[in-house]
Amino acid sequence: MQGILKKISQINFGLLSPENIRKMSVTKIVTPDTYDEDGYPIEAGLMDPRLGVIDPGLRCRSCGSKGGDCQGHFGHINLARPVIHVGFADTIHKILRSTCSNCGRVLLTESEIAEYKEKIGTKHQNEESINDIVKEIYTVARRDKCPHCDEDKEEIKIDKPVSIVEGNYKLTSSEVRERLEKVNEDDYILMGINPDVAKPEWMVLTVLPVPPVTVRPSITLETGERSEDDLTHKLVDILRINQRLKENMEAGAPQLIVEDLWELLQYHVTTYFDNEASGVPPARHRSGRPLKTLAQRLKGKEGRFRSNLSGKRVNFSARTVISPDPNISINEVGVPEMIAKEVTVPVYVTDWNMEDMKEHIENGPEIHPGANYVIRPDERKIRVYDETKESILEKLEPGYVVERHLMDGDIVLFNRQPSLHRMSMMAHEVKVLPYKTFRLNLCVCPPYNADFDGDEMNMHVFQTEESRAEAKSLMRVQEHILSPRFGGPIIGGIHDHISGAYLLTREGSEFEEDYVYQMIKKSNLPFPEPKNKPWTGKEVFSLLLPDDLNMVYRAEICRKCDECLRQECKNDAYVVIEDGQLISGAIDEKAFGAFSGKILDSIVKDYGTDKAREFLDSATKLAISGIMKRGFTTSTADEEIPQEAKERIEELLNMAEKRVEQLIEAYHNDELEALPGRSLRETLEMKIMQVLGESRDKSGEIAESYFGMDNHAVIMALTGARGSMLNLTQIAACVGQQSVRGGRIERGYSKRTLPHFKEGELGAKASGFVHSSYKEGLDPLEFFFHAMGGREGLVDTAIRTAQSGYMQRRLVNALQDLSVQTDGTVRDNRGIIIQSKYGEDGVDPAKSDYGKVADIDRMIEEMRIKSKAK
């Protein structure tokens, strides 16, 4: 097949045989000591020079390569008595339980054996797992009598971690090994053992491989003392006991002593493999810290896999707290000087930048636009010090590389975890700033999902010209204004940008010309001709728009009236832009907000990302100027409603509660008619929910009718800046029904929610209807129910994030190698077609019109406006 790089046909897992262990060993290890008095490694000791070298300069006694190049060589220890390998204790137990101790056959009848072998054969042919069949065999092959030789089978139990007990007798490791040797080779496959690569008796160790010194390097402390690795400590223990056991056996010591030593050897070998095995007290260091042995090196979050193979630490990166800076562009990131002096950019010295680089070196590592290292053409790295400066400057010539400090305009990668989509890592331009936080423009908060309550972010500095060029064209912030998720902007105005733009452009807002010029200057816009009269906000905002922009849309503040008055809309919600002039309508979230900004969307699509970035930078600054002229604040006073309104709401809620009582009464008198497909009780519950829901909505409507557009909280809610009308009416009028598991609250005591109610009480108050508003305050019962609903919400979000995180991980793993080819097909890394046209329509969602190829209606409307304007 074409385009295939490498194809792994098979991976075999097997056991190391004692012969194999001896074959790969370069030396037998006998002495438990490591170094002699002179500090030289002892031959046949744990630091035997044949096991490999770590010190650079020395040559390996086994392979002859220099330290660093030699990957090390295994040694071996001959164990005086066999010991069970902890990792296989369970398997050994299962095998002994399912085989006959007399004839060594598996405890299955001949017909069963034939049947299972055939099943396994087909599984092999189909390259499927035989796990299920093996599991079944292990349950079937538990018989009291051997079907082959009629030998009675005694029950074999496992005493965790490594003791195998038959009846009341504890089998020694030698006996276990003998029995495993006896197992018939033809039956191996039935127990899931591949006879080509493993034999069950190899699970009982007679020889222990000793890993090379490179695996367990010793550390020399400042005091000159040598500190050995945990594994070496453990191997010393094993060797000591092994030696004593051997001596005792040779001297013909009593059985009891030999057995005790044997047990001890088993313990040391067990903890050497796994120091957290259940039922074994962990082996400890002299300081009392449990030793980190083989299993602990691999396992868990800090283990080799998750910490060193799936994830790695990198150089030229920085992390600190983020804070906002409305004065920098969306493309920029403010980098603290402290970081700029630490992470560097390698620059090749040429005739043209020689002077510049000399200046950097002159500044040295302490003064900001300086340099930390210089790399000579022979690849030697020299640190720039005050003392070395002179000589470096003398020798500097084209071909040298200067690692200079990060400077304004450098391209860096900026990232916030969790990196859920491609906008979580974007390329920014550096702006070196004082203080110690990363500074970012507020418009890029939505794609990173960042706020400033203590969030930290990471920065990575590109080290090659190619990566910088690629990042600049593909990963720059302005290239990601449109999200591929929904084909609209994900970067845009938030919070005050929205309220500000509304205050600036709403009907009736006027500004003196001198203030208008102040705003224009602040927003970096070109100065227009003076008008010599006050400007309307709409005229000011029009300065931002491209001269040939035409569009119509309904703003966020649109009340969705039954009959639209279009340009005569009294809410000023019908936005019309003719030839870059805002004719009618106020600017709000729908104009340039993140997630829904229509003007922003159309500028990116029609005028390009450069224009869009300029628009966004200017528009946000203009909006902030607009909000600053007037001042903007909110408090509970914004949710104040007159006494009359409170009375009306009170009356409404009382009516609703009375209505609920009537419904309950009707239910008790069997007068209620069940809705189709529901029980009487369910019908009642639905009707009550409906009545209470309506009453909450109506109370909200009453409160809303007293709110005007001069109310700051209302401005925020209606323009989409922050908060919703529901939030406001809950504060002002009525909080409403609290729910747990999608219904009214029923849990708590038997047949009632709290002891304050009668058993079986179904009323509004007894099931968590909160009559009060947040402003009035909740009574204790209401507060309790409210807390119940609130807690459910918290638990739900916690579970949701965990679940969706795992789902995302699986999805990413499945899709990571797919890519769209130049011919529009989606293929994996083997060139196999997944889709013969991307998305079946070949449309890039980020460049589409909110997911559609084109919005015809919108285009027609725009053309209509355009022709009218001419």
Add this chain to the structure above:
Amino acid sequence: MKKQILKHKLVPDHAILSKTEANKVVKQLNVHQEQLPKIKADDPVVKEIGAKSGDVLKITRKSHTAGKFVIYRLVL
């Protein structure tokens, strides 16, 4: 009683391509035949229309994005 699965509204149109047509498709997509998406020979529709292993099927199905979409599959 055998269900007429081909008439079910959720079963898209399957058609067997002739050798020359199949070659044309493969050339058009610039792939080897094995790189096409697969369909199992024991798939109910494949059995129903009598396609053999090695045949290329043309499946015309409804699509959310494109309205109608044609996909080619190799019978395994």
